[in-house]
Structure formats: C-alpha cells, structure tokens
Amino acid sequence: MPGIQPRPVDQDALQGADAPYPALVSLGWDGSGRLVLVGLEHVGVLHLDGDPDHARHVLQAIAVELASTPLPGHLEITALADTAAGLDHAAPERVARTNTLADAVAELSSHTAEQRRTLTALGATTLRAARLQEDAVDSWTPHILLAGELPDGEQTKTLLDLFGALPRVASAIVTASEHADLTLEEGWTLHCAGSDETIVLPDCGLPIKLQGLTDPHFADAIELLTLPAADTDVPARNDWLDSLLEQEEETEAAAEDEPEQDQASPGGANSPIPHTVVDGDGEAPKPAGGEDEDGMPAEYADIERQELKYPYTDYTVRPRETETTPTPSTSSPSQPPLTPMPAPSEAATEPSTPAAQHETEPQPAAASATHTPVDLPKVPAQLPPDLVHKRAEGDEAEAAPGVLLLGPVTIRQAAGRIDSNRLSAAVELTSYLALHPGLDHPHAIDDAxxxxxxxxxxxRNSVISRTRSWLGKNAGGDAYFPRVQDTGDNRYRLSPAVTCDWHQFQTFARTGLARYDEDGDLALRRALALVRGRPFAALDPQRYTWAEPAVQEMVSAIADVAFELSTRRREAADHPGALWAAHQxxxxxxxxxxxxxQVFLAHHAAGGVDALRAAAERLAKINEGSAGEWTWRPRPHNC
Known part of the structure; x- marks a missing residue:
C-alpha cells in the first residue's frame, strides 16, 4: 500500500531463525541471468535423464553444493557406489558412502520412520507445519541420496515407495540413472541436453539453463574442499622450476661427459655473446648465457634452483622411537612424577603398549633388586586379563559408544562422522548428557x-543434530542419541546402551567397599583400572565449567577407593598390589x-629403602610446585 515503508529486518532475529528450506540447491540460471533455487525436500525424487555426460555433470554440481553450502546448517548425504567420487573424503561430516543400494535403503527407511513418528507425536500433518513448532526443531535434518545409477529390482522399488507415501519427510534422491523405471506421480525429471540448452522446470514452467561441473572442474572442487582439512604440508610445485632444474642437471651431466668440446664450442659457457642452444632432439630452443628461458637473470634462477633442491623442511613433531630397554634416566614430563612399584623381569625387556597395559599381574621383585627411581608410566602396573574392563565379545562395529571421563575426555566407538572443528562441542554435549540425563528443556544445554x-x-539445534549423527545408530536403526519424542518422557538423554566409565566406576566401587573378600578387592581393582588420569584432564579452561562439581566428586571417590584397596593389599602382604592401587x-x-x-608404607613394608627415599623426594617436589607463593617462611624472631 502507498505510504507504508518496509520495516528493517532484525539481523539477530534472522540468526535465530531456522532455515525454512534446508535442502535448497541451485539448478541453473533463467533467461535474465538469475540463479534458480529448488528445495529438494519438495521435489522428493530428482531424475536427470538425457545426455549421460551432461546429467553426470549436473549431478556433480548439485553434490558439491550440498556438501559445501553453509546455508542449511546440517545435512546428511549418502553417495551410492562411485557417485561423486571423493566427496565423502572432502566433506566427511555431511557425506557418507555406501557400496550397496540395500544399505542406502535401510538408512533412508530408518530416517523416514523416525521423522514420521515425530510428526505423529506432534500432531503435524506436513513437514512445513512441524518446522513452525518449537518442539523437536532438531529432528528435521534432511537426508539426501546421490545415486549415479539405480539398478532395476525390488530395492529400487522399495526406495521409491518411501517417497510415494505420506506424510513426506526431510529426504530426497538425486539420480542420473538410465535404466531404472523412475516414473512417479511425484518428483521431477529434467532432460539434460547440454550446457547451452534451455529446459522447462516442471510445476512452475520456468525456462532455465542447467549448470554442471565437468569432470576436471569436479576434481578441482574436490581438491579445494580437501585442502583445508589436510593435516600435512605439501611443498609448492612449479613445473617451470622443475623443468629448469632438470635442464641444469642434464647440462652438468653433458659437461662432465664432454668438457673439452663444450669449452671449444663457439656458443660455449665462456662465450661473451648471448646465444641460443638447440638440443639434439629438435625441441624448442632454450636461451643460454645471462638469462634463462623466461628472461630471468641467471643469478636469480640459481637462487631458486638452490631452494628447489631442498624444497621442504618437515617440522612435524614425531614421537621418539621406543627403546627396547628402559633406563633410569628415561622420563616423560607428561606422566605423573611418581615412583613405580617393582616390575616383573619380563617387563624390563619389552615395554608394554597401551593396548596391553593390563595383561600381567605385577610380581614382587627379588629381595636383592635395586629400587631405581624412574618416572611412572601411564599405568604403573599391569592387571590380570580378567580385571581389565573390556567390551563384550562381538562385532566392534555394533558396539555402542562409550563416554570416558576418568582422564582426558574421550568418546569411544562413535559410528558417525563429524568435522574436526565441530568435534569439541559434540564431545562436550555427549559428556554433559552422560552426567545429566533427562533434561526437560534445551535451555539447560545452552547454560552448560x-x-x-x-x-x-x-x-543449539545444529550442535544437537550433528552430535546425533556422529554418535550413530545401532544395528536396529535406533539412534544412540534419540530424539526427544522417542525417549518416552520427552527429555534429552543418551541411549541406555551408551556406557560411561564414571558410572562403571561407581558400580564397582559400591560393590568393592561393601565386601571385604577377594570379590570385593577384585571390584575395587576393576574400578581403579578405569582411571586414566585426572577426570576431565587437558581441557580448555573456558569450557566444561559445569563439570567442576563432578570433577571434585570423582577425584574424592577415586582417592577413597585407592586408599582402601592399597590398605587391604598391604595388610595382605601384596606390596605390588598396594603400590598399584596408590599410584592409580x-x-x-x-x-x-x-x-x-600409602606409597611410603608399601615401600617400607617391601624393604625398598631407595624407592622410599625417591618417593619422598617426589612428594617434596610436588609440594614445592603446588605451594608457590603460599609456602610458609619463618619470621626472623622464630629462627
């Protein structure tokens, strides 16, 4: 209406708004040169037929855009067989590859069933209506299948039936298949006749020219997407300098073979007149004398050639090779400054690997053994195989994720994919949910x-969605981080199959502290075997502020269990066991x-005077390092 001015858009409000069309992708340009965007969720099945090469180029352009665009937030893309080769390595967070159509159908079926259950729980009839609601806003992650070819058969029919049923969900197929019957009441078929040909889009009748990526351009795009995530340095290549260096080497080799002939030649190196040297193969002439073939003065070319001989210096820090026999002087500054218990004679000849650090029971050293103070390894003593916390027998791929908090925070066996720059938020969210299950509102996640x-x-929804995709699903298709509608009480929590070492520690500790027999000691040792360091170690001090109360509780519980088990083993004359418990x-x-x-008492009971003194010195150093400015100093009149 006249006189009405449009209000300025609130940028903060836009930042908080969800993407209305997360699977939006560009197809080409109209006659006025404007980019044409299409929502793949609305289309469902996008079939590219016509010229096979151009159809593949269009599919490659769509694939690269879906894998790299920041507009939708989070997408899940599955590439079938060799479709868009290399895209899963270039964008691993979004793109996964499957070699069989059956696996792709199973993944899409699980995705479709979950979203339809959520639609039913919300009472929404369409996906658009559900996206307008505040509940389950993190549940509508689009899943897109890229399929260069779809084979004829039941699997293809089942796949297409998923898109023919209602209500529609956040999923789509983009295919350039030539053989499968893709005739649908719903979906689009675009005839790819060439980059200069104009086609008409279904439903809207808009004429456009399809955009595509040829195979060389697609390879360039994959390289461009891969390089930012590369963790290795690659020396710069210069074909001109490489050929220049090869020519110099060939010239030097020829000069060594025929030095007199080169000196006598009228165009030799001693000739003051610039000249052109033509090689015997009839190739293009190369200038000689004071300039190179590109007109560069010889002294500058010599400098670059010298650099080219040593084009790359590797400054990567690599771990030193493990010595076969540890010496008393060997130490690791990253390990706790403690004195280990006497180790078995076999352990002195071959250091244990992290995967086998709990394989043998520590035995008391001979009475004549010398207690030499050395730095304590990460696990100072080894446990019998039956005391090691191991995963149940079975396929490792089917194992549920595990949250490890008793040391550096680690999420084990996450089956999905995520970018490295998104990993820290996903790890923190998973750790928080492991200790705080049953959150009734997402604002608790915001505050944490x-x-x-x-x-x-x-x-928030992007972090939740990425974490859900990263943790993955079990063999039955159930997510390890289920949607709130699938938890039974509409609360945020991890699946019961997800384990946490702190919960396991509490279970073993309760059992062990309540029993004063071998089974009780066994439970305490199993609890301590889970400890890898200080809980929540090596973290950014600006993060995990919510974990401080839990850290104090964990440290106190670990110290109590270690003190109890060390006392029990010392009273049973098991001095190595007492030392191991105290060190853990x-x-x-x-x-x-x-x-x-406890360490002092165990060394004293074992008669290890030297080890006792070394342990006392270590404690003194720890106190000096931790006391700092709080160290007590006597006043002059007290001296």
Whole structure:
C-alpha cells in the first residue's frame, strides 16, 4: 500500500531463525541471468535423464553444493557406489558412502520412520507445519541420496515407495540413472541436453539453463574442499622450476661427459655473446648465457634452483622411537612424577603398549633388586586379563559408544562422522548428557555449553543434530542419541546402551567397599583400572565449567577407593598390589598426601629403602610446585 515503508529486518532475529528450506540447491540460471533455487525436500525424487555426460555433470554440481553450502546448517548425504567420487573424503561430516543400494535403503527407511513418528507425536500433518513448532526443531535434518545409477529390482522399488507415501519427510534422491523405471506421480525429471540448452522446470514452467561441473572442474572442487582439512604440508610445485632444474642437471651431466668440446664450442659457457642452444632432439630452443628461458637473470634462477633442491623442511613433531630397554634416566614430563612399584623381569625387556597395559599381574621383585627411581608410566602396573574392563565379545562395529571421563575426555566407538572443528562441542554435549540425563528443556544445554551467552536455537539445534549423527545408530536403526519424542518422557538423554566409565566406576566401587573378600578387592581393582588420569584432564579452561562439581566428586571417590584397596593389599602382604592401587589414585589426585603415605608404607613394608627415599623426594617436589607463593617462611624472631 502507498505510504507504508518496509520495516528493517532484525539481523539477530534472522540468526535465530531456522532455515525454512534446508535442502535448497541451485539448478541453473533463467533467461535474465538469475540463479534458480529448488528445495529438494519438495521435489522428493530428482531424475536427470538425457545426455549421460551432461546429467553426470549436473549431478556433480548439485553434490558439491550440498556438501559445501553453509546455508542449511546440517545435512546428511549418502553417495551410492562411485557417485561423486571423493566427496565423502572432502566433506566427511555431511557425506557418507555406501557400496550397496540395500544399505542406502535401510538408512533412508530408518530416517523416514523416525521423522514420521515425530510428526505423529506432534500432531503435524506436513513437514512445513512441524518446522513452525518449537518442539523437536532438531529432528528435521534432511537426508539426501546421490545415486549415479539405480539398478532395476525390488530395492529400487522399495526406495521409491518411501517417497510415494505420506506424510513426506526431510529426504530426497538425486539420480542420473538410465535404466531404472523412475516414473512417479511425484518428483521431477529434467532432460539434460547440454550446457547451452534451455529446459522447462516442471510445476512452475520456468525456462532455465542447467549448470554442471565437468569432470576436471569436479576434481578441482574436490581438491579445494580437501585442502583445508589436510593435516600435512605439501611443498609448492612449479613445473617451470622443475623443468629448469632438470635442464641444469642434464647440462652438468653433458659437461662432465664432454668438457673439452663444450669449452671449444663457439656458443660455449665462456662465450661473451648471448646465444641460443638447440638440443639434439629438435625441441624448442632454450636461451643460454645471462638469462634463462623466461628472461630471468641467471643469478636469480640459481637462487631458486638452490631452494628447489631442498624444497621442504618437515617440522612435524614425531614421537621418539621406543627403546627396547628402559633406563633410569628415561622420563616423560607428561606422566605423573611418581615412583613405580617393582616390575616383573619380563617387563624390563619389552615395554608394554597401551593396548596391553593390563595383561600381567605385577610380581614382587627379588629381595636383592635395586629400587631405581624412574618416572611412572601411564599405568604403573599391569592387571590380570580378567580385571581389565573390556567390551563384550562381538562385532566392534555394533558396539555402542562409550563416554570416558576418568582422564582426558574421550568418546569411544562413535559410528558417525563429524568435522574436526565441530568435534569439541559434540564431545562436550555427549559428556554433559552422560552426567545429566533427562533434561526437560534445551535451555539447560545452552547454560552448560555456552554459559553467559544468548544462544539462538539454530546454533543449539545444529550442535544437537550433528552430535546425533556422529554418535550413530545401532544395528536396529535406533539412534544412540534419540530424539526427544522417542525417549518416552520427552527429555534429552543418551541411549541406555551408551556406557560411561564414571558410572562403571561407581558400580564397582559400591560393590568393592561393601565386601571385604577377594570379590570385593577384585571390584575395587576393576574400578581403579578405569582411571586414566585426572577426570576431565587437558581441557580448555573456558569450557566444561559445569563439570567442576563432578570433577571434585570423582577425584574424592577415586582417592577413597585407592586408599582402601592399597590398605587391604598391604595388610595382605601384596606390596605390588598396594603400590598399584596408590599410584592409580595418584593419577587422579597427585597432591593427595594420604595416597603418598600409602606409597611410603608399601615401600617400607617391601624393604625398598631407595624407592622410599625417591618417593619422598617426589612428594617434596610436588609440594614445592603446588605451594608457590603460599609456602610458609619463618619470621626472623622464630629462627
């Protein structure tokens, strides 16, 4: 209406708004040169027929855009067989590859069933209506299948039936198949006749020219997407300098073979007149004398040739090779400064690997053995095989993820994919949910992961969606981080199949502290075997502020269990066992003097005077390092 001015758009409100068309992709340009975008969720099945090469080029352009566009937030893309080769390595967070259509159908079937259950729970009849609701806003991640070819058969029919049923969900297929029967009441078929040909889009009747990526351009796009994530340095290549260096080497070799002939030639190196040297193969002439073939002065070319002989210096820090026999002087500054217990004679000849650090029971050293103070390894003693916490027998691919908090935070056996720059938020969210199951509102996640910040739902939903995709699903298609509609009480929680070492520690500790027999000691040792260091170690101090109360509880519980087991084993004259228990506790609470006292008592009972003195020196160093400015100094009149 006249006189009405449009209000300026609130940028903050736009930042918090969800993408209305997450699977939006460009197809080409209209007659006015404007880019034409299409929502693949609305289309469902996009079939590219006509010229096979041009159809493949159009599919490659769509694939690269879906894998790289930042507009939708989070997408799940499955590439079938050799479709868009290399895209899964270039964009591993979004793109996965499957070699069989059956696997792709199973994945899409699970995705479709989950979203239709959520639609039913919300009472929404369409996907667009569901996206307008505040509930389950993180549940509508699009899943797109890229298929260069779809074979004829039941699997293809089942796949197409998923898109023929209602209500429609956030999924689509883009295919350039020539053989499968893709005649549908729903979906689009675009005839690819060439990059200069104009086609008419179904439904809207808009004439456009399709865009595509030829095979060389697609390879360039894959390289461009891959390079930012590469963790290795590659020396710069210059074909001109490479050929220049080869020519110099050939010239030097020829000069060595016929030095007199070169000196006597009128166009030799001693000739003051610039000249052109033609090689015997009839190739293009190369200038000689004061300039190179590109007109560069010889002295500059010599400098670049010298650099080319040493084009790359590797500054990567690599671990030193493991020595076969550890010496008393060998130390690792990253390990706790403790004195280990006497080790078996076999362990002195071959250091144990991290995968086999709990394989043998520590045996007391001979009475004549010398206790030499060395740095404590990450696990100072080894346990019998039956005391090691191992995963149940079976296919490792079917194992559920595990949340490891008793040391550096690690998520084990996550079956999905995620970009490295998104991993820290996913790990923190998974750790938070492991300790705080049953959250009834997403704002609790905001307060934990982004304290003091105003977080829009787009950011939160993207983190939740990526974490769900990263943790993966079990063999039955159930997500290890289920949607709130699938939890039974509409609360955020991990699947019961996801394990947590802190919960396992609590279970073993309760059993062990309640029993004073071999089974009780066994349970305590299983609990301590889970400790890898201080809980939540090596973290960014600006993150995990919510974990501080849990860290204090974990450290206290580990120290109590270590003190109890060390006391029991010392009273049973098992001095190596007593030392192992105390050392495991000190991994989490290095400053705990009660555990250091347990080390002293065990060394004294074993008659290890030298080891006792070394342990006392270590405690003194720890106290000096931790006390700092709080160190007590006597006043002059007290001296």
């Amino acid at each position: 992961l982004w304290p003091g910040r105003l977080v829009n739902k787009t950011m 506790g000190l991994l989490a609470a290095e400053e705990n003097e009660m555990l250091h006292r």
